[in-house]
Amino acid sequence: MRSEVFYIILGMTLVTYFTRIGALALFRFTGVPTWINRWLKYVPVAILTALIVPSLLLPKGYLDISLNNHYLIAGIVAAFVAYKSRNIIATLGIGMSIMFVLKLF
Amino acid sequence: MQLSNLLAGKNELAEEAWVALRECAPVVLGVVPFGITCGIMGLTAKMSGVETISMSVIVFAGASQFIGITMLGAGITSWGIIILTTLLVNMRHLIMGSSLAPYMIELPFPLQALLAFLMTDETYALTICRIHKVRYSALYQLIVSTAFYLVWVLSTVAGVVLASYISDPLTWGLDFAMPATFLVLLIPLLANRISLIVFGAAAVVSVFAALYLPGKWYIIIACLTASLIGGLLEGDGEHA
Numbered sequence: 001m002r003s004e005v006f007y008i009i010l011g012m013t014l015v016t017y018f019t020r021i022g023a024l025a026l027f028r029f030t031g032v033p034t035w036i037n038r039w040l041k042y043v044p045v046a047i048l049t050a051l052i053v054p055s056l057l058l059p060k061g062y063l064d065i066s067l068n069n070h071y072l073i074a075g076i077v078a079a080f081v082a083y084k085s086r087n088i089i090a091t092l093g094i095g096m097s098i099m100f101v102l103k104l105f
Numbered sequence: 106m107q108l109s110n111l112l113a114g115k116n117e118l119a120e121e122a123w124v125a126l127r128e129c130a131p132v133v134l135g136v137v138p139f140g141i142t143c144g145i146m147g148l149t150a151k152m153s154g155v156e157t158i159s160m161s162v163i164v165f166a167g168a169s170q171f172i173g174i175t176m177l178g179a180g181i182t183s184w185g186i187i188i189l190t191t192l193l194v195n196m197r198h199l200i201m202g203s204s205l206a207p208y209m210i211e212l213p214f215p216l217q218a219l220l221a222f223l224m225t226d227e228t229y230a231l232t233i234c235r236i237h238k239v240r241y242s243a244l245y246q247l248i249v250s251t252a253f254y255l256v257w258v259l260s261t262v263a264g265v266v267l268a269s270y271i272s273d274p275l276t277w278g279l280d281f282a283m284p285a286t287f288l289v290l291l292i293p294l295l296a297n298r299i300s301l302i303v304f305g306a307a308a309v310v311s312v313f314a315a316l317y318l319p320g321k322w323y324i325i326i327a328c329l330t331a332s333l334i335g336g337l338l339e340g341d342g343e344h345a
Contacts, residue, residue: 005156005177011188012173013163019195021221023202024209032203035336040196042303042335043328044168047194048291049307050327051172054315055284063316075284082288088138095285 070102118244125248128235132227133252137260139167139286144264145271146171146282150178154265161261165254166225168290169194175283176321186321193328201229208241216243223250299338307331 023032032040056075057063065072078095085091140161147157152174160170169191176187201224209217220243228250235245295301307327314323 001153001156001159005152008173008177008184008187009156009160009164011184012160012166012169012191015188015192016164016166016169016195016198017222019192019198020202020224021218023199024206024217024221027199027203027206032200035340037200038339039332039336040200041339042300042332043193043196045291045294045300045303046307046331046335047172047190047324047328048168048287048294049304049331050311050324051175052284052287052291053308054311054323057312058315063312071281071284074281075288078281078285079288079292082285082292086289086293088142088286088289091289092138092142092282092285096281099281 070099073102074098121242121244122248125235125242125245126252129228129231129249129252132231133256136167136227136253136257140257140260141264141267142282142286143167143170143174144261144266145268146174146178146264146286147261148265148268149280149282150174152177154269157265158258158261161258164191165222165257166191166195167257171283171286178280179321181321183320186325190324190328193325197226198224201226205229205232208236209243212243216247220246220250223247223254225250225253228253299335302338303331303335306334 027033052075056069056071057065059069059071067073074095077098078091081087081094082091143161144157147160148154157174160173164170164173172190172194173187176190181187202221205224209220212220228246231249232241232246235242291304295304307330310330311323311327314326318326
């Protein structure tokens with residue numbers, strides 16, 4: 001294992017464990033303060049969006065809104081499949097098939 | 106008399122264990138495709154099999170593993186961004202932990218530490234349901250969490266093995282696995298007005314920041330801005 005990857009995995013482990021045991025230690029008598037609660041509620045939506053949208057709109061580092069951008073086309077279809085099916089296998093299967101087909105042309 | 110009490114106690118434990126296994130089965134099976142995807146993504150991102158699997162063994166947090174792998178694949182080997190993003194993604198555990206704290210506080214510390222390590226969205230949800238239906242049971246939580254952990258690790262291994270048979274994953278469109286997986290996680294969350302606003306804000310900020318800022322800082326900046334907007338809107342809604 002590469003040592004820089006090992007340290008990253010170890011770091012991820014430590015911060016993740018902190019979030020898991022943290023509440024038992026920090027907020028055991030008080031509960032989580034309301035403002036943190038409100039803020040954290042929207043972290044998943046915000047972070048997933050921040051990962052998905054640029055990876056579809058700027059797959060090569062520059063803004064590419066055109067039919068040549070396979071990621072964007074496959075992404076729009078996959079979003080529709082995910083919305084209709086809520087199923088990871090269907091979404092992955094259809095999305096990746098589209099990527100594969102587009103690459104043939 | 107004592108013996109029969111003991112036997113009755115044992116039966117009760119066996120009953121609890123059986124209920125736990127039965128109730129977690131569908132949830133645990135549901136995680137298999139995610140684990141396999143995780144293993145495949147690891148190799149696609151040029152991580153070794155051992156690196157990918159050890160991440161599942163010691164980090165054990167699906168969403169942040171996908172994010173970490175994606176970032177490593179994009180050539181980010183600087184700590185800061187990956188660790189900070191992992192922290193942000195997993196901050197939600199604090200909320201879950203604090204709602205279980207009143208029950209778990211009674212347990213011996215090593216058991217608390219173990220159950221905390223094994224806590225995930227899914228096993229938290231099962232444990233809370235059990236509390237509402239019957240009462241808190243550490244045995245139930247332990248069985249559900251352990252089953253979830255084992256299946257996560259084993260399905261990651263399966264993904265790694267599967268991916269090692271594919272010569273060039275990129276030609277098969279496998280790099281699309283990341284956005285597709287995140288879409289499946291994201292779309293059910295967009296169920297109300299504030300979530301849609303947060304989505305819009307994160308989309309706009311992340312695209313602009315990706316254009317003008319170096320590295321992957323756009324992820325953290327967009328996440329902080331959009332989630333704060335969400336929190337503030339939620340606060341306003343409660344006052345009105």
